[in-house]
Amino acid sequence: MDASGILSSPATWVVALASSLYIFYRYTTSTFTYFSDQGIPGPTPIPIFGNMWNIWKENLPAYDLALVKKYGKVFGYFDGRNPNLFITDVEMIKAMYVKDFDHFVDRRSFELKTKVMRKWLALMNGQEWKDVRSSVTPAFTSGKIKRMSIFIKESVANLCDRVTTFTEKDGKIDAKMTFSAFTMDVIARCAFGLKIDTLGNEDDPFVNNAKFVFHSAANKTPAAILPFMYPNFVSTFAYFTEPLIVTKEMKFFFKLLEDVLKDRMQSNEKFNDFIEAADEAISAFTKVVDGKTVPMWNRETIDEILMGQSTLFMLAGFDTTATTLTSICYQLAKNPDVQEKLYESIVGKMEDYEDVCHEMVQNIPYLEMVIQEVLRYYPPAVRIDRKCTKDYSYDNGRIKIKKDQMVTVPIYALHHMEEYYPDPEKFDPERWSPENKAKRSPYAFMAFGTGPRNCIGMRFAMEELKIAVSTIVQKFRFFPVKETPERLQFDDGFTQVLQPMHAIVGIEFRYSN
Numbered sequence: 001m002d003a004s005g006i007l008s009s010p011a012t013w014v015v016a017l018a019s020s021l022y023i024f025y026r027y028t029t030s031t032f033t034y035f036s037d038q039g040i041p042g043p044t045p046i047p048i049f050g051n052m053w054n055i056w057k058e059n060l061p062a063y064d065l066a067l068v069k070k071y072g073k074v075f076g077y078f079d080g081r082n083p084n085l086f087i088t089d090v091e092m093i094k095a096m097y098v099k100d101f102d103h104f105v106d107r108r109s110f111e112l113k114t115k116v117m118r119k120w121l122a123l124m125n126g127q128e129w130k131d132v133r134s135s136v137t138p139a140f141t142s143g144k145i146k147r148m149s150i151f152i153k154e155s156v157a158n159l160c161d162r163v164t165t166f167t168e169k170d171g172k173i174d175a176k177m178t179f180s181a182f183t184m185d186v187i188a189r190c191a192f193g194l195k196i197d198t199l200g201n202e203d204d205p206f207v208n209n210a211k212f213v214f215h216s217a218a219n220k221t222p223a224a225i226l227p228f229m230y231p232n233f234v235s236t237f238a239y240f241t242e243p244l245i246v247t248k249e250m251k252f253f254f255k256l257l258e259d260v261l262k263d264r265m266q267s268n269e270k271f272n273d274f275i276e277a278a279d280e281a282i283s284a285f286t287k288v289v290d291g292k293t294v295p296m297w298n299r300e301t302i303d304e305i306l307m308g309q310s311t312l313f314m315l316a317g318f319d320t321t322a323t324t325l326t327s328i329c330y331q332l333a334k335n336p337d338v339q340e341k342l343y344e345s346i347v348g349k350m351e352d353y354e355d356v357c358h359e360m361v362q363n364i365p366y367l368e369m370v371i372q373e374v375l376r377y378y379p380p381a382v383r384i385d386r387k388c389t390k391d392y393s394y395d396n397g398r399i400k401i402k403k404d405q406m407v408t409v410p411i412y413a414l415h416h417m418e419e420y421y422p423d424p425e426k427f428d429p430e431r432w433s434p435e436n437k438a439k440r441s442p443y444a445f446m447a448f449g450t451g452p453r454n455c456i457g458m459r460f461a462m463e464e465l466k467i468a469v470s471t472i473v474q475k476f477r478f479f480p481v482k483e484t485p486e487r488l489q490f491d492d493g494f495t496q497v498l499q500p501m502h503a504i505v506g507i508e509f510r511y512s513n
């Protein structure tokens, strides 16, 4: 038979198809003995999906907790064909996220090519990440945050007006909606230099575009897990895949910032916001070339880095902080003793101050304890990960981690482990008294991550939370109403940030108001 005869034979096509399927099958399953060869337990993976089949329909916090309960503190998991070691062992967390950080500098990344997003700190790798992180860090010093606290206070004043209206009209609030409007207002002011009436104006393009960016329906479809299972596919076919991530709503914010930066170039005004602080910090970052100290980047690159961090500020800071405030409000409604004790602590501190301000919120131990317990109970980021950048061995070779392997800490599950937090489903701020805190490893609390790649916005977030809580708890009292759920529920789906649902609580003015 000649070549054309062979090609047209059905048998050839059957063999070719069967061989392709076999090769594909082998490709998607060839890694599946990676953990069992090391004696590490874990759920059984299936071809193509690994352990991620149906995860987009799950409730991620409950899913992770069930895995930890079943397989223990160290287990193997597969994102598609990619091994991912899940750890809730505090010594391992310390080793990989802090002590041997130089093996785990990177986070999972999708190598985006789109301008601005490719400069997002959260997605950058290696030396580039180190440079940008070092250059942006001075924008988050206590002094810079104090300057930005003025904007937070203005937004809190708007929040109180809005809550007053709800109190008079309905006697209850939808906490997530109310606090989302507030955190968006803070971000518009601090990261975009804009004073928009976010709280009152639902038609504002800033609000509408942000809503779309944050409430992507894709989290509940298999599309959400594609970049996790096959990141190289997403990078290789970036032309087709990136428009799914870089939507026109996202581009709205890039354009907005570009315009803000252009305006600022022509102005000598001082703004005291994040853009200004970050611009100063990034522009001042230097390198040494031929013995001479010169700026690290040219103006064009500085603008791109700046826009990257401002848009990331919005993505990383909006929902996380709104979810935390919602959870605080819910727990105060459900725990009146805690609420009263918090009220007394804040009012006691106010004796030395005319108004809630940066200095006033710095040292209120019980406020800190309540926020810590809320972040323990409901950590907004469900999981964090690191990518191994150089082969690594733990505990004298008992566990081997190869370059490119992922290591994940399921934060929600870690925070609900009996071993670290006895009676973990009990909301108890006393866990954070200095004596109780000293008994526990600091690595059992990961709400802001840990090590050199932890949350860069942590101090800003804490400032925002403390100013908002200190102000509203003095004026209002929260309590459960018939719509308040027995347990706070979170939306299903492969979401990176907890999404509280039906967080309706009653609200009344304090008598002293």
Ligand code: HEM
Binding pocket: 107, 121, 122, 123, 133, 312, 313, 314, 316, 317, 318, 320, 321, 324, 379, 380, 381, 384, 385, 446, 447, 448, 449, 450, 451, 453, 454, 455, 456, 457, 458, 460, 461
């Ligand atoms: C309650 C509020 C917040 C929580 C719970 C939170 C939590 C986290 C967590 C868990 C991480 C990963 C850390 C790790 O991998 O070790 C992270 C990273 C990050 N967060 Fe936050 N965050 C909050 C607010 C903010 C705010 C307000 C900003 C911006 C000002 C921000 C900016 C970032 C950035 C840029 C990163 C990536 C850092 C890097 O890769 O170097 N976050 N955050």
